[in-house]
Amino acid sequence: MIEQPLLIAEGLSKNYGARIGCRDVSLEVYPGEVLAVVGESGSGKSTLLGLLSTELEASAGRVSYRLRDGRLADLASLGAAEKRLLMRTDWGFVRQNPADGLRMAVSAGGNVGERLMAVGWRHYGHIRDEAIDWLGRVEIAADRVDDDPRAFSGGMRQRLQIARNLVTRPRLVFMDEPTGGLDVSVQARLLDLIRQLVAELGLAVIIVTHDLAVARLLSHRMVVMRHGRVIETGITDQVLDDPREPYTQLLVSSVLAA
Template sequence: MTDEPLLRVRSISKFYGNRIGCSDISFDLYPGEVLAVVGESGSGKTTLLNCLSTRLLPTSGSVSYRMRDGLFHDLYRMSEAERRFLMRTDWGFVHQNPSDGLRMTVSAGANVGERLMAVGQRHYGDIRATATDWLGRVEISADRIDDQPRAFSGGMRQRLQIARNLVTGPRLVFMDEPTGGLDVSVQARLLDLLRGLVHELGLSAIVVTHDLAVARLLSHRMIVMKDGHVVESGLTDRVLDDPQAPYTQLLVSSILQV
C-alpha cells in the first residue's frame, strides 16, 4: 500500500427529511485495501455506499478520489459526464441482484465487451478474445459466450457481472451484498473467486454486507454501522475477535449462536 489513500471520505451525511440515512462518516481507503461495511438492514450501509459511488447525492461532506495522475478530485465537484466516465473505466459496481448490473438481452460476451468499448477498444477480434479470457477467469465456459444472461443461473450471472466490472482493470470496486440471495455452496465458490481476483489485481474495494463471514473472508478493515452511525471500526480480525461496541458484540455473538 502507498502512503497516499485512493479515496478520502470526510463527514459524509445523508438525510431523508428527519430520517438519518448515514451521519458524519469519515475514513481513508488505500490502494489494494478492502473495506467491509457491515450492519443489519436499515443500518445505513447501502446509503453510504451509494453516496461514495456518486449514485446518491450526500446532504453534506466530501468524497475525494485520487486519479491516475496522482491528484485528488472532489467527486461532487466533477461534472456528471466525468463521473460517468469514472464509473465506466476506473470503477466497478457489483450489484446484489446481477440483473441490475447486466444487460439481460445481449450475450455474455457483449456484456463484457461493452466495458472494453467504453475505454476505446474497437477491434472485434480483440474484444471477443478478452471477453472469452475473462469468462474463463470467472469460471464460465467459453462455449457460453453467445448465451444471454437470462439463460444463466444466479451464481453464473453474478460471476458474469464481476467479469464485466473487472475487465477494464478498475482501481476501485463497490460491492453491494455480492453474495446475497445465493445458495451457501454457490456463495462459497463466489467468495473464493472474488478473494483471488481482488488479491491478483491489487484492487481496492468497499463491500457492503450483513454477513460477517463475508467480511472476514474478503476485507482487511471493517466499519460497523447502526442507525446511520459508525459504532466501531478497525482491522477486520480485531473487530470480529475482540468487538468493543455492545452492538458489534451482539452481532458477533448472534452469528456464533446460529
C-alpha cells in the first residue's frame, strides 16, 4: 500500500503589502517523515511555517490535511472550532522561544496537562501521572513537576515545550528553530531527544532551521528556500552532499567545519 501524504501545500503565496513573504510553494509531507526547511534569514521559512500551520492567512494557494478519519480537508474550509481542535490534539508547535509556547506562570505539570484538560480529562491524579510520565520522556526529573518554567534552564524549557506538545500524541509537529539560542552540548542532547521521540512515535515533523547540521541530523527530506521561493528539494543527504543549485552550494560550503 502506498502511503498517502499527510499534508499537501499547493501554490502557497504570501505577500506583506508589496513585499513577498513566500511565493508559489508546493510541498507534501508524509506520515512519519521529517521535512527540513532551510535557508538564510529572511528567505521566507517562518512565513511558510505560519502558512502551513494556518497561523497566517495565505494570499494564494491552499493547504490540505488528512484528518484522522482519512478525509483530506482543505484547512481554509475548516471552522474555527475544528481548526483549534486539530491544533491542540493532532498538531504540535514547538517555538524558538519557549516563553511563546509555554505558560510561564504555570507549573511544568500544568503546562503538560493543559492539552489533556482541553480534551476533557477531569481526573487530577491521571493528568498528573501522565504529565510526570512525559516529563520523564524528555528527561526532566519528576520532582520538578510543580516548578514553573521560569525556574528552568533554556534547554529544559525547550524539552518541556516538546512534552507539552506531544502529550496528546499529535501526528504532525511544526518546529521553528527549536535549537536556536542553545549552546552546542545542550543542542546536541535536544536533537538526540527529538530524533528518538520522532522515531518512537512515528511523528511527521516540519522543522524550520538555518542550521544545516540540524537538518542533516534530523530530517529525511529538505527544502531549500531563497527569496520566498523553494529553489531545491530532495533527500537530505543528497542535497547536502551533492547540491545542485549554486545558492545551495554556497550554503553548504559556508558551514564551518568543527
